[in-house]
Amino acid sequence: RDGQGQGANAMHFMRFELITSMERNAAISLIRDAISKASGWIVNHALFSNAAATINFEMPSDCVARFRDLVEQAGLNLRLQDERQRGPGDDTRGSVAMTFLHQEQELKREVPPFG
Secondary structure, eight states: OOSSSTTOOOEEEEEEEEEEOSOHHHHHHHHHHHHHHTTOEEEEEEEETTTEEEEEEEEEGGGHHHHHHHHHHTTOOOEEEEEEEOSSOSEEEEEEEEEEOOOOOOOOOOOOOOO
């Protein structure tokens, strides 16, 4: 398939939100493992101190329900914020925005000077 016009695979887009008091490394690992167990793969991530993280992933569209079930079975409430379906796609591109509720101080990292 040429990736343009007719015959190209459509892609589903899903955006999830997760707010948790679970320890952040455990929550990130749980999401990572759920993506993997649902036949997905992580394409990017961002960490925002110890307050938030975003994980971007792709997986076969018929595996998204398994991903959600795995996360919920682990006790996390994954909320769908946005879904865009563009035709009968074979794959889903998604993101999970995680916010961590805790009393820890913000992590400080030294940023090297530029230029």
